[in-house]
Amino acid sequence: MTRIDFHTNIPDKLAYACRLARKAYASKARVVVLAEDAAQAEALNAALWTVSESDFIPHVLAGDPLANETPIIITADEGVPLPHHEMLVNLTRRTPALLSKFARVFEIISIDEDDAAAGRQRYVAYKKQNYPLTHFVAGQS
Known part of the structure; x- marks a missing residue:
């Protein structure tokens, strides 16, 4: 069954997604990042090129001819x-x-109240479906 990890209280979802992608790539994992819309997908694409001066994080937009060979889509x-x-x-x-096709899902929830409310609704729905859930609150130890 799909494991779902909620990461909440995130001030910058794109920066956070970049860090997750970098960490996943370092561990040889393959990741799909689902953006809200095409503009956010393009912004994430650009951000992954500049996340670090010393890291290369191979990524492409879905549908790219190199998608089958690229760990981050x-x-x-x-x-x-x-x-x-x-x-x-x-x-x-x-x-x-x-959702159910993936082994693991990271739900990234920002500090925006509307985003947080939508995240809480998904959490409750996933819990009712008996998905294994974890919750990490950014800024807390």
């Missing part, structure tokens, strides 16, 4: 074919349609 379109389903980083306010 960015998409805002859940209908596009994905080359792997190991980890999903959800930056949206909705439940991903392909």
